[in-house]
Ligand code: FES
């Protein structure tokens with residue numbers, strides 16, 4: 001059965017007609033060419049595919065497109081505004097919080113929703129909130145520092 | 158250079174890897190100044206020698222200063238997170254006196270870059286750095302000569318600064334690089350005579366610089382192999398056996414053909430479904446009915462060690478000295494132990510990925526690979542194309558750690574593109590990644606060591622089976638010793654490992670350092686001496702003494718006999734020319750056996766450090782990654798069947814595992830730069846094992862030190 005799903009993607013209204021279950025990750029990467037959202041494990045374990053759905057971090061490899069209807073999605077490509085990096089992106093650059101960069105989109109978006117809920121997270125809050133996003137290159141320490149810096153920055157601004 | 162460091166690399170004549178003739182190539186390059194140079198890579202030279210060839214007089218790397226004054230370096234090395242895209246550019250900018258933003262790096266493109274063996278073994282900085290700097294210095298000399306002509310002054314009166322050449326005393330007399338290269342076409346071959354900048358004159362090298370690829374990576378713009386799009390491309394899913402060695406009995410693909418838009422490829426053993434929608438390809442794969450017959454092999458992750466000892470080949474002596482019998486005789490206590498280490502996966506977050514496109518008689522492959530030229534050759538052979546008709550382009554690589562020296566996915570994409578007539582992307586699932594990984598080999602180390610009454614090590618009889626010999630040789634001052642290696646490197650002999658094995662970040666050295674440093678600690682405890690003091694007492698190597706002392710100072714080490722209950726451990730090692738010493742503090746939950754590493758101090762002596770910030774990041778990365786093989790990572794299998802398919806059962810380090818990490822870089826500005834991407838990982842097994850012993854008195858002899866094993870040892 002055909003169904004038309006309407007949603008906002010990085011601020012733009014979009015619609016897509018589907019006739020079977022499709023996961024958001026593949027729709028983003030193939031139909032919309034937004035390849036900043038990564039495939040890492042396909043089963044919800046790594047967080048490389050994290051996007052924001054109504055400002056909530058979600059694993060797009062596990063998120064059926066049907067559930068997007070009427071919602072707002074932000075991907076890593078939609079985070080910078082008017083060619084200005086978001087404070088989290090800036091902090092990741094400044095702290096060298098990445099190596100290969102494959103986990104980075106997911107890390108930043110997961111941190112984004114964490115900071116929305118908790119603008120002044122403690123070290124422990126950050127660790128707990130980020131726990132299930134995996135980085136094989138071992139950038140964890142710097143990611144924590146970057147999130148702390150971004151939190152300060154966002155409060156000030 | 159040790160034998161096994163090159164044994165496992167597939168060499169071929171580097172000239173066949175060069176897709177263009179030198180003339181064609183230089184025509185393509187356009188105007189400007191081009192400096193050709195050879196990377197004096199001992200491995201390559203050794204390979205040439207072994208093939209009975211004379212040394213190549215041709216170049217295998219080059220840099221160009223274009224007519225716009227921009228500097229481009231072309232290299233077959235690739236960027237996979239280790240930061241060389243920054244450190245190589247930095248060296249170049251420094252030597253050439255241009256701003257870092259004026260340097261472009263073209264990496265891992267087999268059409269544009271001269272042959273390179275691959276990015277592994279911490280060799281990029283070590284072997285590529287010095288000739289790159291020499292080439293840049295040569296280019297600077299050419300520029301100064303041109304400027305002297307242009308300004309009508311002698312070269313000695315000129316000085317280069319930020320892309321401009323000035324008269325030393327009359328600064329208004331100046332000319333930019335772009336002005337000098339305009340309309341010129343100068344080609345030089347480096348003979349290695351250019352005068353290098355003195356380390357004390359370095360402006361960019363040795364100072365922290367942020368990654369050049371960071372902005373692209375935080376905005377999602379950085380392209381990895383799976384992000385490349387070609388019109389009409391299809392996504393492939395390939396039918397896999399349930400176990401290594403399984404044989405296909407029957408297959409029925411009719412169900413797959415019913416899935417909309419699916420193209421089924423059946424080519425001998427290769428059965429694949431292609432679809433423009435990756436999820437439909439997945440669905441089609443699920444519709445294939447197939448029967449396999451598994452091999453009747455029973456070896457599993459528990460019995461593997463006995464199996465390995467049984468099939469071990471004759472050993473080779475790595476080093477020896479003195480007399481073992483005499484050593485045993487003069488020892489007051491002799492301890493004999495066997496250390497075990499399981500299979501470990503590379504598990505980069507990006508799985509093996511490639512996109513292949515064939516146009517006429519030419520193939521282009523974008524691949525996540527550590528060895529673009531190896532893939533070029535492999536793909537050429539499966540396609541039946543000459544190598545020069547295969548172009549491999551390496552976008553950013555999402556982690557490699559040794560695992561992406563193997564290019565199976567690129568060959569699969571190439572053959573599927575040929576058979577289907579469409580561009581084809583192959584992205585391995587996580588289960589495929591765990592199945593076809595070239596695992597770090599399971600290994601056994603047997604050590605017999607002795608100490609005399611005054612705390613001197615008097616005996617060291619060491620045998621490593623299947624790990625490989627990198628790091629096997631001890632560096633202590635031991636009069637009677639022998640080090641043997643059984644098995645030809647980390648690939649093992651046929652019939653030894655149930656699946657493919659290969660180099661894993663600091664190959665062999667993780668296993669060897671775990672065993673050696675554990676055993677040294679056991680001897681220290683036997684002698685009743687503080688483990689740091691015991692090491693210093695038995696060392697003559699000044700560099701090793703210096704890193705150990707540096708780590709101890711940073712940590713605030715207070716001498717005590719182990720087990721002291723404090724949970725402090727120490728370990729040291731040498732890898733890729735770099736010396737490292739680690740001190741760790743752990744907390745062991747006596748009820749569950751769970752180990753939390755609280756703090757790790759790492760001191761590292763890597764000679765001149767090109768990018769200290771980069772080196773620190775690599776240390777942090779190594780320590781974090783090393784927690785995994787030390788505490789949890791272990792491939793579970795039976796016969797050729799691998800039970801780990803995702804990160805639920807194969808646990809890699811997470812945020813909460815993180816210790817406080819402190820680093821000390823012993824920067825030796827006059828010493829040659831050494832590798833930094835691997836050495837700091839080698840001590841992680843040993844340092845944690847020794848800290849667990851110090852905390853609990855329990856000695857762990859097997860990696861990983863899972864809660865169950867820690868509990869059992871207590
Ligand atoms: S790809 Fe979605 S969680 Fe790993």
Ligand code: FES
Pocket residue numbers: 098099100101102103104134135136137138139238506555556
């Ligand atoms: S930076 Fe490579 S996985 Fe995180």
